[in-house]
Amino acid sequence: MKLIKDIKERSNVGIIFITHDLTIAESISDMTCVFYAGQVMELGKTKELIENPIHPYTISLIKSIPTLSVNYVPKQRLSTIPGFLTEDDFSDGKCRFYSRCFRSNRDCLKNIPLVHYDTDSRYVRCIKI
Amino acid sequence: MEKITNLKEKNAILTVSGLSKHFKYYKTLFDIKKNVIKAVSNVTFDVLINEIFAVVGETGCGKSTLSKLITGLITKTSGTVYFKGEPLDYGSRGRKLRKDIQILFQDPYSSLNPKKKIYKIVSYPAVKNGIIRKRDRVDFAVSQLKNVGLQENTAYCYPHMLSGGQRQRVGIARCLSVNPELLILDEPVSALDMSISAQILNLLMDIQEKTKMSYMFITHDLKLVRHIADRVCVMYGGKIVEIAGSAEFFSMPAHPYSNVLYDSMMSFDFKSKPDLSMKSLSRTRNEQEKIKPVKNSGRNIGSDKEYTKGCVYFDKCYASKDICRVNEPPMENKDQGGNRAVACFFPFSRPNP
Ligand SMILES: Nc1ncnc2c1ncn2[C@@H]1O[C@H](COP(=O)(O)OP(=O)(O)OP(=O)(O)O)[C@@H](O)[C@H]1O
Ligand code: SF4
Ligand code: SF4
Ligand SMILES: [Mg+2]
Numbered sequence: 118m119k120l121i122k123d124i125k126e127r128s129n130v131g132i133i134f135i136t137h138d139l140t141i142a143e144s145i146s147d148m149t150c151v152f153y154a155g156q157v158m159e160l161g162k163t164k165e166l167i168e169n170p171i172h173p174y175t176i177s178l179i180k181s182i183p184t185l186s187v188n189y190v191p192k193q194r195l196s197t198i199p200g201f202l203t204e205d206d207f208s209d210g211k212c213r214f215y216s217r218c219f220r221s222n223r224d225c226l227k228n229i230p231l232v233h234y235d236t237d238s239r240y241v242r243c244i245k246i
Numbered sequence: 247m248e249k250i251t252n253l254k255e256k257n258a259i260l261t262v263s264g265l266s267k268h269f270k271y272y273k274t275l276f277d278i279k280k281n282v283i284k285a286v287s288n289v290t291f292d293v294l295i296n297e298i299f300a301v302v303g304e305t306g307c308g309k310s311t312l313s314k315l316i317t318g319l320i321t322k323t324s325g326t327v328y329f330k331g332e333p334l335d336y337g338s339r340g341r342k343l344r345k346d347i348q349i350l351f352q353d354p355y356s357s358l359n360p361k362k363k364i365y366k367i368v369s370y371p372a373v374k375n376g377i378i379r380k381r382d383r384v385d386f387a388v389s390q391l392k393n394v395g396l397q398e399n400t401a402y403c404y405p406h407m408l409s410g411g412q413r414q415r416v417g418i419a420r421c422l423s424v425n426p427e428l429l430i431l432d433e434p435v436s437a438l439d440m441s442i443s444a445q446i447l448n449l450l451m452d453i454q455e456k457t458k459m460s461y462m463f464i465t466h467d468l469k470l471v472r473h474i475a476d477r478v479c480v481m482y483g484g485k486i487v488e489i490a491g492s493a494e495f496f497s498m499p500a501h502p503y504s505n506v507l508y509d510s511m512m513s514f515d516f517k518s519k520p521d522l523s524m525k526s527l528s529r530t531r532n533e534q535e536k537i538k539p540v541k542n543s544g545r546n547i548g549s550d551k552e553y554t555k556g557c558v559y560f561d562k563c564y565a566s567k568d569i570c571r572v573n574e575p576p577m578e579n580k581d582q583g584g585n586r587a588v589a590c591f592f593p594f595s596r597p598n599p
Contacts, residue, residue: 183447192451
């Protein structure tokens with residue numbers, strides 16, 4: 118990690134870092150793109166994205182991670198996203214997070230485009246924001 | 247080998263005493279002398295009944311080797327493993343004992359036989375141990391799968407048809423099928439994404455609460471340790487450097503390596519969330535003792551280097567003094583409560599009030 122940061126600081130290269138751990142993304146990146154079922158669900162400045170997630174998938178992800186914070190109560194059940202990604206979720210014609218979303222309703226059964234959200238450089242693929 | 251008799255007092259399900267594993271290998275094709283890796287070196291600890299005991303340390307520190315030694319998958323160089331006070335011998339009576347100790351591996355993709363249907367995989371240990379008859383195995387597998395939140399039709403799938411999280415549930419079902427008393431979990435969630443990892447952790451905690459079994463939970467992620475463990479054991483270079491109750495450990499890691507690990511984990515924790523800005527409150531260390539980031543040179547960890555003398559952590563320790571070079575620090579209790587042992591001459595401790 119340190120090595121990657123060093124490279125980034127010293128040279129001019131852009132780095133695309135792929136991880137399933139948002140805490141690592143936070144420590145290393147400027148921009149974060151949250152991917153689900155082959156689509157970008159949310160894209161934004163890393164800090165803003167984690168402080169203020171907008172897409173239900175990003176929100177659920179962040180809630181599912183235990184932390185080292187002193188206020189953290191161990192042994193509680195972690196919040197999870199029900200189910201898992203299946204092949205059906207990749208089909209067009211509906212929001213790909215539909216089957217696991219806590220906010221979904223009938224309106225989500227159509228193609229959801231990536232939309233620009235009010236702050237600069239924040240994009241979200243959800244109709245209920 | 248003697249039985250351990252003061253078990254009542256200790257309440258231990260597993261006792262590991264002076265366990266070592268040295269791997270011999272040739273460094274290059276032309277080497278005459280074999281090199282020795284002390285992957286696990288003189289390790290001693292207990293896992294108590296109904297406890298979640300976490301083993302943490304960086305890559306290559308010997309965690310997996312330790313779990314394989316306990317389950318008898320590799321032969322030890324020296325030392326003894328006691329299960330409920332009885333020394334484990336992995337020979338003739340091995341099978342019965344191995345039934346009571348099950349191990350779940352990190353990689354759900356390679357740990358299940360790809361050519362076998364799930365019901366066969368899940369029921370295999372139970373059939374082999376004579377718990378069920380072969381013709382009952384489908385029903386048995388289905389009930390086991392239900393226990394871990396999988397549907398009936400999963401039984402007829404092949405592993406490649408399942409997601410990583412589902413496969414790890416299958417692995418858990420297989421472990422539980424023989425009612426073990428100790429479950430060794432070797433990085434059970436590190437191959438899974440975060441939401442699925444959370445599902446599996448919840449499942450494991452539900453099972454532990456229901457069955458009261460003991461877990462030895464191996465991980466390199468302190469966040470998981472904090473979340474799940476009752477006690478923490480920190481390994482470095484094949485040795486244990488600190489064992490402490492989870493609450494004690496996270497209020498103040500004592501060994502210099504534990505501190506470096508803790509701080510490097512802190513840098514992989516959410517900083518943006520407001521409730522996480524309290525880090526300073528949890529530490530009592532002086533500012534000038536601020537930790538440098540962990541220098542990760544995995545190569546010489548638990549490695550060909552001979553740690554015959556001195557402290558394992560000497561090379562990288564920022565608190566080292568001359569004595570550490572020549573003498574090996576013993577594991578000593580450093581807390582009044584006795585819930586912490588540290589192998590260091592100069593551990594951090596709370597300033598006296
Ligand atoms: N069969 C083997 N032959 C030689 N060396 C080995 C063998 N197995 C492990 N080692 C060495 O023993 C050391 C400890 O390995 P081990 O797999 O136990 O580490 P670990 O803590 O589980 O690491 P990780 O976090 O990467 O899983 C390493 O230096 C490794 O190279
Ligand atoms: S569009 Fe609907 S289903 Fe998709 S993320 Fe938004 S609320 Fe959930
Ligand atoms: S014994 Fe010395 S070298 Fe080893 S960890 Fe403690 S201070 Fe550092
Ligand atoms: Mg390992």
